[in-house]
Amino acid sequence: MDLKQIQEQCLVRIVDDDEAMRKSWNFLIEGEGWKTSCYAGAFRFLEEDDDSLPGCVILDVRMPNMSGIELQRIMGIQSNHLPIIFVSAHGDIDMAVQALKDGAFDFLPKPVSAERLLAAIEKACLISCELHESEQREKAARDNFNSLTQREKMVARKVALGLLNKQIADELDISEKTVQAHRGAVCRKLGVKSAVGVAAILRIIHEDAGDGEIAR
Numbered sequence: 001m002d003l004k005q006i007q008e009q010c011l012v013r014i015v016d017d018d019e020a021m022r023k024s025w026n027f028l029i030e031g032e033g034w035k036t037s038c039y040a041g042a043f044r045f046l047e048e049d050d051d052s053l054p055g056c057v058i059l060d061v062r063m064p065n066m067s068g069i070e071l072q073r074i075m076g077i078q079s080n081h082l083p084i085i086f087v088s089a090h091g092d093i094d095m096a097v098q099a100l101k102d103g104a105f106d107f108l109p110k111p112v113s114a115e116r117l118l119a120a121i122e123k124a125c126l127i128s129c130e131l132h133e134s135e136q137r138e139k140a141a142r143d144n145f146n147s148l149t150q151r152e153k154m155v156a157r158k159v160a161l162g163l164l165n166k167q168i169a170d171e172l173d174i175s176e177k178t179v180q181a182h183r184g185a186v187c188r189k190l191g192v193k194s195a196v197g198v199a200a201i202l203r204i205i206h207e208d209a210g211d212g213e214i215a216r
Contacts, residue, residue, distance in 0.1 A: 001129060001130075005129075006122065006125050006126055007033050007034055007035070009055075009125075009132070010053070010054050010128060010129060011035050011037055011053045011055040012029050012035065012036045012055055012058065012121055013036070013037050013038075013045065013057045014026055014029070014036060015039045015057060015071070016060040016063070018060070019040070021060075028114055028118075029058075029117075032118055034121065041064065041066065042063060042065065042068070042070065045071065046071070051080045054082075054129050054131070055082060055128055056083045056124035056125050057084045058087055059071065060086075062088065062090045068084075069095070072099065072104060073102070076102065081131060083124035083127055084099075084103070084104045084105055085104070085106045085107075085120050085124055086099055086104055086106070086107040087110055087112055088108075095107075105124045106120045108120065138204050138205060141205050145202075145205055145207065147189050148189055152182050152189070155182040155183055155186055156201075157202070158171060158172070159183060159186065159195050159199075160198045
Protein backbone atom coordinates (compact mmCIF):
# COMPACT_ATOMS: atom_id res chain seq x y z
CA MET A 1 0.00 0.00 0.00
CA ASP A 2 1.56 3.30 -1.10
CA LEU A 3 1.30 6.66 0.65
CA LYS A 4 -1.46 7.98 -1.62
CA GLN A 5 -3.65 4.95 -0.91
CA ILE A 6 -3.09 5.33 2.83
CA GLN A 7 -3.99 9.02 2.70
CA GLU A 8 -7.18 8.31 0.73
CA GLN A 9 -8.41 5.93 3.43
CA CYS A 10 -7.22 7.64 6.59
CA LEU A 11 -8.25 10.53 8.81
CA VAL A 12 -5.73 12.19 11.13
CA ARG A 13 -7.37 13.45 14.32
CA ILE A 14 -5.76 16.34 16.18
CA VAL A 15 -6.82 16.62 19.84
CA ASP A 16 -5.35 19.62 21.66
CA ASP A 17 -6.86 22.43 23.72
CA ASP A 18 -4.33 24.92 22.31
CA GLU A 19 -6.03 26.48 19.27
CA ALA A 20 -2.79 27.83 17.82
CA MET A 21 -1.21 24.38 18.04
CA ARG A 22 -4.23 22.72 16.41
CA LYS A 23 -4.15 25.18 13.53
CA SER A 24 -0.41 24.78 13.10
CA TRP A 25 -0.54 21.00 12.98
CA ASN A 26 -3.63 21.05 10.79
CA PHE A 27 -1.88 23.32 8.28
CA LEU A 28 1.21 21.11 8.25
CA ILE A 29 -0.59 17.78 8.01
CA GLU A 30 -3.16 18.84 5.43
CA GLY A 31 -0.35 20.39 3.39
CA GLU A 32 1.17 16.92 3.09
CA GLY A 33 -2.02 15.47 1.63
CA TRP A 34 -3.73 14.07 4.74
CA LYS A 35 -7.38 14.51 5.67
CA THR A 36 -7.69 15.94 9.18
CA SER A 37 -10.23 16.61 11.90
CA CYS A 38 -9.55 18.88 14.88
CA TYR A 39 -10.94 18.65 18.41
CA ALA A 40 -10.45 21.16 21.23
CA GLY A 41 -10.59 18.47 23.89
CA ALA A 42 -11.12 14.84 24.78
CA PHE A 43 -14.87 15.09 25.35
CA ARG A 44 -15.44 16.70 21.96
CA PHE A 45 -13.39 13.91 20.35
CA LEU A 46 -15.40 11.19 22.09
CA GLU A 47 -18.69 12.82 21.12
CA GLU A 48 -17.95 13.59 17.48
CA ASP A 49 -15.28 11.30 16.06
CA ASP A 50 -16.13 8.36 13.81
CA ASP A 51 -13.76 5.59 14.88
CA SER A 52 -14.84 3.39 11.95
CA LEU A 53 -12.52 5.48 9.75
CA PRO A 54 -8.90 4.29 9.88
CA GLY A 55 -6.19 6.77 10.73
CA CYS A 56 -4.53 7.98 13.92
CA VAL A 57 -4.87 10.45 16.80
CA ILE A 58 -2.38 13.23 17.50
CA LEU A 59 -3.01 13.71 21.20
CA ASP A 60 -1.82 16.26 23.75
CA VAL A 61 -1.23 14.95 27.27
CA ARG A 62 -2.22 17.91 29.45
CA MET A 63 -5.74 19.19 28.69
CA PRO A 64 -8.53 20.52 30.94
CA ASN A 65 -11.40 18.24 32.04
CA MET A 66 -9.83 15.09 30.64
CA SER A 67 -6.13 14.46 30.00
CA GLY A 68 -4.76 12.66 26.99
CA ILE A 69 -3.75 9.74 29.22
CA GLU A 70 -7.33 9.46 30.51
CA LEU A 71 -8.65 9.58 26.95
CA GLN A 72 -6.29 6.77 26.00
CA ARG A 73 -7.74 4.61 28.79
CA ILE A 74 -11.32 5.31 27.68
CA MET A 75 -10.46 4.49 24.07
CA GLY A 76 -9.07 1.18 25.30
CA ILE A 77 -12.26 0.42 27.22
CA GLN A 78 -14.30 1.25 24.10
CA SER A 79 -12.10 -1.01 21.95
CA ASN A 80 -11.13 2.00 19.85
CA HIS A 81 -7.92 0.80 18.20
CA LEU A 82 -6.88 4.02 16.48
CA PRO A 83 -3.10 4.45 16.95
CA ILE A 84 -2.29 7.30 19.35
CA ILE A 85 0.68 9.60 18.85
CA PHE A 86 1.20 11.61 22.03
CA VAL A 87 2.84 15.00 21.54
CA SER A 88 3.49 16.89 24.77
CA ALA A 89 5.71 19.49 26.38
CA HIS A 90 4.84 18.14 29.82
CA GLY A 91 5.59 14.43 29.52
CA ASP A 92 8.35 12.66 31.41
CA ILE A 93 10.07 9.34 30.81
CA ASP A 94 7.82 7.40 33.20
CA MET A 95 4.70 8.84 31.58
CA ALA A 96 5.96 8.02 28.10
CA VAL A 97 6.89 4.47 29.05
CA GLN A 98 3.48 3.87 30.64
CA ALA A 99 1.63 5.34 27.65
CA LEU A 100 3.55 3.05 25.29
CA LYS A 101 2.89 0.05 27.55
CA ASP A 102 -0.80 0.93 27.41
CA GLY A 103 -0.72 0.77 23.62
CA ALA A 104 0.23 4.25 22.39
CA PHE A 105 1.96 4.16 19.01
CA ASP A 106 4.49 6.88 19.84
CA PHE A 107 5.28 9.60 22.38
CA LEU A 108 6.93 12.72 20.96
CA PRO A 109 8.17 15.67 23.07
CA LYS A 110 7.32 19.23 22.02
CA PRO A 111 8.66 20.91 20.06
CA VAL A 112 8.59 18.05 17.57
CA SER A 113 10.08 18.33 14.10
CA ALA A 114 7.69 18.21 11.15
CA GLU A 115 9.63 15.31 9.64
CA ARG A 116 9.37 13.20 12.78
CA LEU A 117 5.67 13.89 13.24
CA LEU A 118 4.82 13.15 9.60
CA ALA A 119 6.86 9.94 9.67
CA ALA A 120 4.99 8.79 12.79
CA ILE A 121 1.64 9.63 11.16
CA GLU A 122 2.46 7.62 8.04
CA LYS A 123 3.55 4.55 10.02
CA ALA A 124 0.56 4.74 12.39
CA CYS A 125 -1.92 5.14 9.53
CA LEU A 126 -0.43 2.21 7.63
CA ILE A 127 -0.98 0.01 10.68
CA SER A 128 -4.52 1.35 11.05
CA CYS A 129 -5.31 0.63 7.39
CA GLU A 130 -4.03 -2.92 7.67
CA LEU A 131 -6.08 -3.51 10.82
CA HIS A 132 -9.17 -1.99 9.19
CA GLU A 133 -8.82 -4.20 6.12
CA SER A 134 -8.37 -7.27 8.33
CA GLU A 135 -11.51 -6.38 10.31
CA GLN A 136 -13.47 -5.84 7.08
CA ARG A 137 -12.36 -9.23 5.74
CA GLU A 138 -13.38 -10.88 8.99
CA LYS A 139 -16.78 -9.17 8.97
CA ALA A 140 -17.46 -10.19 5.36
CA ALA A 141 -16.39 -13.76 6.07
CA ARG A 142 -18.55 -13.91 9.22
CA ASP A 143 -21.57 -12.50 7.38
CA ASN A 144 -21.14 -15.12 4.67
CA PHE A 145 -20.76 -17.90 7.22
CA ASN A 146 -23.85 -16.74 9.10
CA SER A 147 -25.82 -16.93 5.84
CA LEU A 148 -25.40 -20.72 5.93
CA THR A 149 -28.13 -22.95 7.32
CA GLN A 150 -27.30 -24.95 10.45
CA ARG A 151 -26.82 -28.09 8.37
CA GLU A 152 -24.57 -26.24 5.93
CA LYS A 153 -22.47 -24.98 8.84
CA MET A 154 -22.07 -28.56 10.07
CA VAL A 155 -20.98 -29.66 6.61
CA ALA A 156 -18.64 -26.66 6.30
CA ARG A 157 -16.85 -27.63 9.52
CA LYS A 158 -16.38 -31.19 8.26
CA VAL A 159 -15.19 -29.95 4.87
CA ALA A 160 -12.68 -27.68 6.61
CA LEU A 161 -11.21 -30.74 8.30
CA GLY A 162 -10.56 -32.25 4.87
CA LEU A 163 -13.15 -35.03 5.13
CA LEU A 164 -14.48 -36.64 1.97
CA ASN A 165 -18.17 -36.52 1.11
CA LYS A 166 -18.65 -40.16 2.13
CA GLN A 167 -17.00 -39.56 5.50
CA ILE A 168 -19.18 -36.50 6.11
CA ALA A 169 -22.29 -38.45 5.10
CA ASP A 170 -21.44 -41.22 7.57
CA GLU A 171 -20.71 -38.78 10.43
CA LEU A 172 -23.89 -36.73 9.88
CA ASP A 173 -26.04 -39.74 8.96
CA ILE A 174 -27.19 -38.24 5.67
CA SER A 175 -26.77 -39.34 2.04
CA GLU A 176 -23.64 -38.56 0.08
CA LYS A 177 -25.79 -36.79 -2.51
CA THR A 178 -27.12 -34.48 0.21
CA VAL A 179 -23.58 -33.75 1.35
CA GLN A 180 -22.65 -32.83 -2.22
CA ALA A 181 -25.58 -30.41 -2.39
CA HIS A 182 -24.70 -28.83 0.95
CA ARG A 183 -21.03 -28.63 0.00
CA GLY A 184 -21.90 -26.81 -3.21
CA ALA A 185 -24.10 -24.35 -1.30
CA VAL A 186 -21.34 -23.77 1.26
CA CYS A 187 -18.74 -22.96 -1.37
CA ARG A 188 -21.13 -20.71 -3.27
CA LYS A 189 -22.20 -18.72 -0.19
CA LEU A 190 -18.67 -18.42 1.16
CA GLY A 191 -17.29 -17.46 -2.25
CA VAL A 192 -14.68 -20.23 -2.33
CA LYS A 193 -14.01 -23.23 -4.55
CA SER A 194 -12.36 -25.85 -2.35
CA ALA A 195 -11.99 -27.32 1.12
CA VAL A 196 -8.89 -25.17 1.58
CA GLY A 197 -11.02 -22.07 0.89
CA VAL A 198 -13.65 -23.17 3.40
CA ALA A 199 -10.93 -23.80 5.98
CA ALA A 200 -9.46 -20.34 5.34
CA ILE A 201 -12.84 -18.72 6.01
CA LEU A 202 -13.22 -20.59 9.29
CA ARG A 203 -9.74 -19.51 10.35
CA ILE A 204 -10.52 -15.87 9.55
CA ILE A 205 -13.62 -15.91 11.76
CA HIS A 206 -11.95 -18.09 14.42
CA GLU A 207 -14.64 -20.72 13.97
CA ASP A 208 -13.93 -24.08 15.60
CA ALA A 209 -14.11 -26.84 13.02
CA GLY A 210 -14.25 -29.53 15.68
CA ASP A 211 -11.78 -32.28 16.42
CA GLY A 212 -8.84 -32.58 14.08
CA GLU A 213 -6.73 -30.15 12.10
CA ILE A 214 -8.27 -27.70 9.66
CA ALA A 215 -7.20 -28.37 6.08
CA ARG A 216 -4.47 -26.11 4.74
